[in-house]
Amino acid sequence: MRFLLVLIMASLLVAAVFAADGYAARQLLRADPDALPAAAMSLHFAVRRGRPLFEARCAVCHGASGSGDTAKGIPNLTDQDWLYGTGRPSEIERVIDYGIRSRNPKAWNLAIMPAYARPQPNPADKNIQPLTPGEIDDVIEFLMRQQGRPADAGAAARGAALFLGHGGCYDCHSVDAKGDSAIGAPNLSDAITLYGDGSREALHMSIAYGRQGVCPAWINRASAASIRELALYVYSISHPGAGQNDN
Amino acid sequence: MFIQFHILVRVKMTIDQEPEAAWRDPSRISSARSFVLMAAGVLIGLVFAGYSLFTARSASTLIVPAEDVALVNQQPISRADYLALLQTLYGVDLSHATQEQRRKVLDDMIREELFVQRGKELDVASTDPEVRSALVNAVELEIAENAITSQPGEAALRQFFETHKDRYVSEGVMRVIDLLNGRDSGKTKGEEFYFAAKIHLGDELFAAARSLGDGEVSKPIQLPDGIHVLEMEQNKRPVPFDFAAARAQVLGDYRNEAVDKLKLSGESFLRKRANVLIADDLR
Numbered sequence: 001m002r003f004l005l006v007l008i009m010a011s012l013l014v015a016a017v018f019a020a021d022g023y024a025a026r027q028l029l030r031a032d033p034d035a036l037p038a039a040a041m042s043l044h045f046a047v048r049r050g051r052p053l054f055e056a057r058c059a060v061c062h063g064a065s066g067s068g069d070t071a072k073g074i075p076n077l078t079d080q081d082w083l084y085g086t087g088r089p090s091e092i093e094r095v096i097d098y099g100i101r102s103r104n105p106k107a108w109n110l111a112i113m114p115a116y117a118r119p120q121p122n123p124a125d126k127n128i129q130p131l132t133p134g135e136i137d138d139v140i141e142f143l144m145r146q147q148g149r150p151a152d153a154g155a156a157a158r159g160a161a162l163f164l165g166h167g168g169c170y171d172c173h174s175v176d177a178k179g180d181s182a183i184g185a186p187n188l189s190d191a192i193t194l195y196g197d198g199s200r201e202a203l204h205m206s207i208a209y210g211r212q213g214v215c216p217a218w219i220n221r222a223s224a225a226s227i228r229e230l231a232l233y234v235y236s237i238s239h240p241g242a243g244q245n246d247n
Numbered sequence: 248m249f250i251q252f253h254i255l256v257r258v259k260m261t262i263d264q265e266p267e268a269a270w271r272d273p274s275r276i277s278s279a280r281s282f283v284l285m286a287a288g289v290l291i292g293l294v295f296a297g298y299s300l301f302t303a304r305s306a307s308t309l310i311v312p313a314e315d316v317a318l319v320n321q322q323p324i325s326r327a328d329y330l331a332l333l334q335t336l337y338g339v340d341l342s343h344a345t346q347e348q349r350r351k352v353l354d355d356m357i358r359e360e361l362f363v364q365r366g367k368e369l370d371v372a373s374t375d376p377e378v379r380s381a382l383v384n385a386v387e388l389e390i391a392e393n394a395i396t397s398q399p400g401e402a403a404l405r406q407f408f409e410t411h412k413d414r415y416v417s418e419g420v421m422r423v424i425d426l427l428n429g430r431d432s433g434k435t436k437g438e439e440f441y442f443a444a445k446i447h448l449g450d451e452l453f454a455a456a457r458s459l460g461d462g463e464v465s466k467p468i469q470l471p472d473g474i475h476v477l478e479m480e481q482n483k484r485p486v487p488f489d490f491a492a493a494r495a496q497v498l499g500d501y502r503n504e505a506v507d508k509l510k511l512s513g514e515s516f517l518r519k520r521a522n523v524l525i526a527d528d529l530r
Binding site: 002003004008011015025026029030032033034035060061071072073088090093094097099102103104105106117118119130132133134195205208209211212213214216217218219220221223224225227 | 284291294313331417443
């Protein structure tokens with residue numbers, strides 16, 4: 001009799017755990033993702049479940065800690081510098097859902113970095129013309145100046161004209177080179193780099209040969225709950241104190 | 248027959264003799280325990296079956312799954328899409344959206360879904376070229392999306408790089424003066440990439456210029472417009488990239504190749520399973 005009771009109790013316990021887990025997952029899905037960081041319990045629940053998902057799906061590129069790799073152009077997810085959006089959970093979730101240049105029709109794919117040392121810098125936009133080697137060097141000097149680093153003044157002035165003129169750089173990176181997170185154009189006026197170490201050589205590679213990083217879309221390969229958990233986990237690694245002081 | 252009878256007698260004897268002891272002792276047969284366990288199993292099974300029945304994606308259900316905001320003829324409208332549209336249309340998140348904004352977005356999405364479903368019923372794809380084109384594009388994108396999800400390992404990328412090394416070279420740069428009948432023709436404009444110099448000089452002169460080293464002068468080249476002599480001031484020939492420098496391009500090319508392969512195999516699969524009949528005169 002005791003054996004039977006233990007068996008029933010264990011079954012009930014397992015069922016209760018599953019039910020509670022399912023309830024928490026449903027609550028998580030029905031909540032406004034941007035309001036979740038303020039809900040400590042939900043956030044902790046999601047982060048606990050999101051971590052293994054991150055390790056299984058994202059760590060292969062972003063690294064186990066999420067700090068990325070500038071040698072490969074993999075963004076750092078642990079800082080506050082967001083290439084797409086402003087770092088809100090809903091924006092992170094959207095990137096995970098639909099990806100970046102993932103060929104999903106809803107992916108962020110409005111812009112690529114043209115290859116200005118190729119005859120056709122951006123095959124999708126015939127208006128963008130190549131630059132000469134000297135012009136590329138001038139743009140690099142302009143960017144150096146924008147970052148407050150030593151630069152050749154004459155070349156930087158010519159580079160500024162190109163940046164705002166027929167180079168067309170301003171169209172994505174904005175006139176002050178501070179970028180545009182609505183289309184994933186990086187800020188070129190700060191010390192944070194996506195590709196390389198910020199040296200002239202690294203800048204030359206980006207301008208001359210172009211960039212177009214890809215992040216896959218997970219919407220058809222992962223459940224909505226796991227994508228939300230993943231999004232909140234990514235949010236948590238860039239906001240280490242999130243949910244600690246709130247209810 | 249004899250064995251069955253023997254078991255029945257043994258069971259009856261066990262139950263009759265010590266029913267309480269048999270219930271508690273798992274090594275002994277107890278019909279009461281069997282009945283209770285069976286009932287518990289049935290109950291648990293029913294609970295799981297009921298849960299699965301009402302929450303499964305493909306099942307007809309009255310419950311809207313947590314990841315969706317509505318079901319239109321059992322077709323879900325995703326919560327993610329709803330939030331994205333709310334953000335796009337009104338620039339607000341869910342908690343800051345008014346009831347009216349929420350309702351408007353939901354109504355729009357339901358309307359769209361109803362019309363899409365009606366479009367399927369009417370089979371508009373068979374008549375509307377735009378729908379056909381959109382469908383073809385969507386299927387191609389779906390194939391490509393699958394290829395992009397798998398992340399190739401470094402070894403695969405390196406192998407791809409080694410196989411296609413000729414693709415990963417820098418663009419050559421030259422500064423050359425083209426003298427036509429002894430005067431600068433003005434065709435070249437200072438330091439230029441090879442592709443630009445080729446456009447400006449033409450194929451024949453570019454081929455001659457490309458072979459010149461720094462400071463070298465070409466032999467006279469007779470062309471319809473006169474005699475050309477090339478003075479090469481500086482010729483930086485294309486330099487092969489190492490793997491680290493080329494990696495981003497290698498990854499892009501690797502993925503594009505994988506997408507092309509998948510598209511081909513997808514089309515091949517569709518052709519294999521299709522029943523295509525071609526008119527006699529076009530065979």
